[in-house]
Amino acid sequence: xxxxxxxENLGKQYRLGQVGTGTVYQDLNRFxxxxxxxxxxxxxxxxxxxxxxxxxxxxxxxxxEINFDVKEGQVLGIIGKNGAGKSTLLKLLxxxxxxxxxxxxxxxxxxxxxEVGTGFHPELTGRENxxxxxxILGMRKAEIRAKFDEIVEFxxxxxxxxxxxxxxxxxxxxxxxxxxxxxxxxEILILDEVLAxxxxxxxxxxLGKMKDVAGTGRTVLFVSHNMAAVKSLCDTALVLVNGKVxxxxxxxxAVSYYLKGDSDNQNMKTFSSEYDKPEFSLHQMSLNNYSKxxxxxxxxxxxxxxxxSLTLKNENFKNYHITFHLINELGETLFSFSPSSTGxxxxxxxxxxxxxxxxxxxQSGTYYLSLYIFRNKxxxxxxxxxxxxxxVVDGGRELGVFMGREPGFIRPKFNWENKNM
Amino acid sequence: MTQxxxxxxxxxxxxxxxxxxxxxxxxxxxxxxxLFVKRDFVAxxxxxxxxxxxxxxxxxxxxxxxxxxxGNIAKISTEGVPHILFYLSxxxxxxxYSECLTKTSDTFSVNSDLFGKxxxxxxxxxxxxxxxxxxxxxxxxVLFFCFWAYYYFYKGIPLNVNxxxxxxxxxxxxxxxxxxxxxxIISSMTTKYRDLRFLVQFxxxxxxxxxxxxxxxxxxxxxxxxxxxxxxxxxxxxxxxxGFLGIGVFNFQYLIYNFLSLVVILFIGFVVFNKVEKSFMDxx
Numbered sequence: 001x002x003x004x005x006x007x008e009n010l011g012k013q014y015r016l017g018q019v020g021t022g023t024v025y026q027d028l029n030r031f032x033x034x035x036x037x038x039x040x041x042x043x044x045x046x047x048x049x050x051x052x053x054x055x056x057x058x059x060x061x062x063x064x065e066i067n068f069d070v071k072e073g074q075v076l077g078i079i080g081k082n083g084a085g086k087s088t089l090l091k092l093l094x095x096x097x098x099x100x101x102x103x104x105x106x107x108x109x110x111x112x113x114x115e116v117g118t119g120f121h122p123e124l125t126g127r128e129n130x131x132x133x134x135x136i137l138g139m140r141k142a143e144i145r146a147k148f149d150e151i152v153e154f155x156x157x158x159x160x161x162x163x164x165x166x167x168x169x170x171x172x173x174x175x176x177x178x179x180x181x182x183x184x185x186x187e188i189l190i191l192d193e194v195l196a197x198x199x200x201x202x203x204x205x206x207l208g209k210m211k212d213v214a215g216t217g218r219t220v221l222f223v224s225h226n227m228a229a230v231k232s233l234c235d236t237a238l239v240l241v242n243g244k245v246x247x248x249x250x251x252x253x254a255v256s257y258y259l260k261g262d263s264d265n266q267n268m269k270t271f272s273s274e275y276d277k278p279e280f281s282l283h284q285m286s287l288n289n290y291s292k293x294x295x296x297x298x299x300x301x302x303x304x305x306x307x308x309s310l311t312l313k314n315e316n317f318k319n320y321h322i323t324f325h326l327i328n329e330l331g332e333t334l335f336s337f338s339p340s341s342t343g344x345x346x347x348x349x350x351x352x353x354x355x356x357x358x359x360x361x362x363q364s365g366t367y368y369l370s371l372y373i374f375r376n377k378x379x380x381x382x383x384x385x386x387x388x389x390x391x392v393v394d395g396g397r398e399l400g401v402f403m404g405r406e407p408g409f410i411r412p413k414f415n416w417e418n419k420n421m
Numbered sequence: 422m423t424q425x426x427x428x429x430x431x432x433x434x435x436x437x438x439x440x441x442x443x444x445x446x447x448x449x450x451x452x453x454x455x456l457f458v459k460r461d462f463v464a465x466x467x468x469x470x471x472x473x474x475x476x477x478x479x480x481x482x483x484x485x486x487x488x489x490x491x492g493n494i495a496k497i498s499t500e501g502v503p504h505i506l507f508y509l510s511x512x513x514x515x516x517x518y519s520e521c522l523t524k525t526s527d528t529f530s531v532n533s534d535l536f537g538k539x540x541x542x543x544x545x546x547x548x549x550x551x552x553x554x555x556x557x558x559x560x561x562x563v564l565f566f567c568f569w570a571y572y573y574f575y576k577g578i579p580l581n582v583n584x585x586x587x588x589x590x591x592x593x594x595x596x597x598x599x600x601x602x603x604x605x606i607i608s609s610m611t612t613k614y615r616d617l618r619f620l621v622q623f624x625x626x627x628x629x630x631x632x633x634x635x636x637x638x639x640x641x642x643x644x645x646x647x648x649x650x651x652x653x654x655x656x657x658x659x660x661x662x663x664g665f666l667g668i669g670v671f672n673f674q675y676l677i678y679n680f681l682s683l684v685v686i687l688f689i690g691f692v693v694f695n696k697v698e699k700s701f702m703d704x705x
Contacts, residue, residue, distance in 0.1 A: 102434075
């Protein structure tokens with residue numbers, strides 16, 4: 001398959017301070033400071049971007065040395081944290097702004113959807129806005145006319161099509177806008193996090209439509225924070241970190257790479273000598289998905305194993321009990337759990353305990369564990385609050401389902417029955 | 422590399438040549454241009470009772486004001502033609518130019534939200550302004566010709582119409598071109614210097630007094646005439662009045678100067694616009 005997008009050594013530089021401070025007075029003042037060899041008085045201090053070029057020109061590379069190819073029919077996800085350069089890359093690809101260095105070569109018609117409903121005019125009717133919005137997105141009038149009925153039907157606002165858009169509810173407006181965008185038929189489609197808006201039903205519709213688009217062999221570049229959406233839509237993903245491409249490859253690996261880059265996300269903790277007590281010695285605690293290592297991120301839709309290794313030094317092992325508390329991001333204790341409740345007790349010498357949380361037990365999120373060891377069921381030998389934390393992330397989900405986070409922290413499965421069946 | 426000769430439909434590069442406006446792209450987006458025209462036209466007078474009639478109310482009221490102040494109080498010569506025709510012709514022509522100028526001059530600042538989200542040739546917007554102003558102009562011209570016919574046929578006032586009227590399309594192009602050229606230069610500069618916007622607002626009003634709208638060019642002392650003639654609108658309005666009313670100054674050299682200056686300003690305008698088009702999202 002041929003390459004349809006080729007990005008070569010792409011770079012975008014922003015000048016700090018000058019952006020948005022554009023009056024003649026300030027420019028003259030800046031010039032005057034420069035003449036006297038002083039610093040630019042309008043440069044913002046403490047800008048986050050770490051890629052500052054040498055010489056103190058106060059220039060920042062939002063993107064640098066970006067190289068990648070997109071093949072025909074490929075669905076490429078672009079992931080990265082806020083400020084990693086995702087939006088800048090999108091803006092360059094969609095020609096909203098121009099690069100400082102390098103080239104982007106594109107084969108075929110390209111359309112970018114950075115926002116739903118760009119250019120909607122509130123005074124115009126739904127019908128007029130379909131034409132206007134379609135034309136803004138690059139459609140010819142004849143094209144829109146040919147698809148008009150389809151668009152109206154998809155949007156579900158037939159009844160109000162000749163009413164000014166300002167009388168629409170926001171939901172209707174979004175529907176109409178997405179309907180237009182969904183019927184855009186470019187060879188290459190660039191999508192920003194359009195999914196972030198709208199309710200579950202709308203997300204479902206969007207994703208379903210996007211899947212259709214991807215299925216017809218069209219090339220899609222998809223930028224998102226939503227790992228579940230990226231995983232289910234994209235075959236390849238690209239990780240941006242501080243304006244550079246850090247990883248390109250299969251989506252699962254890219255997502256893992258992205259999540260691993262998060263330093264808070266450590267699923268293993270090794271304990272030092274301070275946990276070497278007269279009665280106990282605590283060695284290690286770790287979490288991993290069943291059949292995976294603890295280096296990979298924990299996904300919600302697989303069993304999660306919790307390993308604890310400790311040495312009990314006291315001969316009288318029956319007197320000792322170990323208990324954990326699970327605490328959520330808000331610091332609320334969700335529940336406590338302990339091996340002794342299932343009849344598993346500690347033994348003298350090395351213990352390797354494994355606790356298995358069934359799949360789909362946790363909601364995605366970060367959790368903390370507290371450790372308690374009691375002697376004679378009343379006296380605490382160790383109380384270690386927040387001894388370690390772990391993060392559970394979205395797994396790949398079936399397309400077309402709700403992509404947001406369900407409420408709550410756990411989703412236990414209870415026993416249900418229907419008496420009439 | 423075996424694919425060195427590969428064909429690419431689009432290559433996005435850092436800005437290259439000084440003058441690289443892609444007029445083919447502009448043409449491809451012509452539907453959008455017309456839709457913008459329609460939007461401007463429909464949206465402006467939605468929920469008004471008089472609707473497009475406002476296009477006529479404005480010049481009529483201005484004409485009446487001028488008739489009272491400049492015609493009756495200041496008693497400035499109208500070279501013998503009815504006051505209404507004299508002022509109305511100037512107001513209508515000037516109105517078109519000033520509308521083209523002011524509306525194109527905030528292209529970037531008004532549309533920055535749109536420009537920040539989607540690409541289309543930016544020139545589409547100023548072009549659509551010129552066309553939608555033309556609709557307004559034609560309605561106002563109808564008004565002018567109604568008065569003209571009234572005086573010519575009904576009142577029997579001799580208006581020396583001559584073949585210069587056929588220059589009208591040229592005058593239209595010159596006006597549109599000058600309005601566009603200056604407008605896009607200003608709009609490119611306002612992305613950085615917002616002050617210019619305020620300057621334009623009253624600058625256009627003042628500039629009207631440097632055009633033969635309320636007085637005939639012939640009444641201007643000979644040694645100051647060249648200053649007025651620097652203003653491109655001077656020869657346009659004078660030619661219009663010469664053709665339809667048989668008064669004013671008509672000189673081919675003025676029009677040639679006018680055309681040449683248009684070419685120069687328009688060229689500068691496109692170069693500046695082209696430069697700003699690529700970077701303004703970072704400064705606006």
